Amino acid sequence: MDFDITLILMGLPVAFVLGWLASRMDLRQLRMENRQAPKAYFKGLNFLLNEQQDQAIDAFIEAVQNDPDTSELHFALGNLFRRRGEYERAVRVHEHLLSRGDLSEDDRHRAQHALALDYLKAGLLDRAEDALLKLEGTRFEAQARLALLANYERSRDWEHAALVAQKLESSGQGSFKGRLAHYLCEQAATLATAGHTEEANVLLNEAIATAPEAPRPRMDLAQLQSKAGHAAQACTTLTDAMHAAPTAVGLIAPLLAQQAIAAGQEPKALDLLKKVYAHGHSLDVLDAIVALEAASTHTTPTAREWYARHLETEPSLVAAAKWIAGEKLEHEAFHPHVQRALDNAVKPLTRYRCAACGFEAKVHFWQCPGCQAWDSYPARRVEEL
Structure with missing residues (x-):
């Protein structure tokens, strides 16, 4: 049978047309998919800007399904899960990213950081x-x-905290000397409680x-x-603290008065505290002066x-409440009621307030129980701020 080349020539245009139609269909499908992914992505952003997190998550999930290879969508979805408190889902998203072999090194580090934040928020401190x-x-x-x-x-792991703070200090990330001092004090307190006085001293x-x-180490x-049993030595240490940390005299003065009375050094401590009070009129310093003069044998002004x-x-x-406590009123029978009312009114004024978050407490904290900030409590009470 003779081969007819005419059939081949007639079939070429048909093959060309079919190939062209197939390519157009593939391009159309690709364009539709590309349009759908950005549309879902921008819809998610719109929901996010409008504080509609549930709808934003649904939109991002749709976008991830349309374009599963886009890492940015995974990061956005994982961050949304974390913000909503869905830490398990956030962990799964970021672990999925880390398992991908096509992820760039920078994105891998980014996913590792996001995963660490998931663990921190979830309270899984060891994994974090x-x-x-x-x-x-x-x-x-x-x-x-x-x-x-x-x-x-x-986790109150002060030893490792100190090592990290030293690294941050040496890398120029700011001054961490104050925090380092606190960490050492915390370790010393643990040792002192266990009876290891010498190590605590070091x-x-x-x-x-x-x-x-810093006032705390000397205090x-x-x-x-x-x-x-070394009250005189304690007086010297507290005197040094007052000179080194003049803004903390309100905290140091009561301790100095107590140790001066125990060591029999009332006149020396009185002289120092009177000079300090003349410059700042701190009520805590004044209370220390009153306590010292009450213990002194010399004739001095009364507390009132x-x-x-x-x-x-x-x-x-x-x-005023402390002054009226020793005053004899015309109707003395009502004095206890008046005094009780005054004492109740001044209670909020004798608290300490965190400058970072406003948390108030009866006692002074080196680290705020509310916001965990260090040295955020001024050494003056609310009334004197």
Whole structure:
């Protein structure tokens, strides 16, 4: 049978037309898919801007299904899950990213950082620590160290917190000397409770050398010296603290008065506290002066006279309540009721308030129980702020 070339020539245009139609259909399908993915993506962004997180999550899930290879969509979805408190779903999204072999190195580090944040928010501190340690040497190193620092503080692992703070200090991320001093004080307190006084002394002296202007190391050292029966030595340490940290005299003065009375050094302490009070009119310093003069054998002004003098310069309700406590009223039978009302009214004024979050407390904290900030409590009570 002879081969007919005419059939081939007639079939070529048909094959060309069929190929062209097939390519047009593929292009149309690809364009539709590309249009659908951005549309779902922008719809999710719109929901997110309008604080509609549920709808935003649904839109991003749709976008991920249309374009499963886009890492940005996964990051957006994972962050949304974390913000909503759905930490398990956030972890699954970021673990899926890390399992992908086509992910760039930078995106891998980014996913590792996001996974660490998921664990932190979920309270899985051990897993968070492992995830954050893997970020050493990446562009997320500084952020990871700060998160590690917060993690160690939360778990009260002061030794590791100190190591991380030293790394941050040496890398130029800011001054962490104050925090380092606190960490050393926390370790010293644990040792002192366990009866290891000498080791606690070493750490407190190291804290003083680390942050000479910080009041806490010297105050803690003075209390340790007092427990050991060295009241005179404690007085010297607290006197040094007043010179090193003049803004904390309100905290130091009561301790100094207590140790001066125990050591029989009332006149020396009185002289110092009177000079300090003349410059700041702190009510805590005034209370320390009153306590010292009450214990002194010398003839001095009474407590009421001191509070009256204070009222001449400072309109203090606390001082007024203390002054009237020793005043004989015309209707003395009502004095206890008046005094009780005044004492109740001044209670909020004698608290300490965190400058970072406003959390108020009866006692002074070095680290705020509310926001966990260090040294956020001024050494002055609410009335004097």
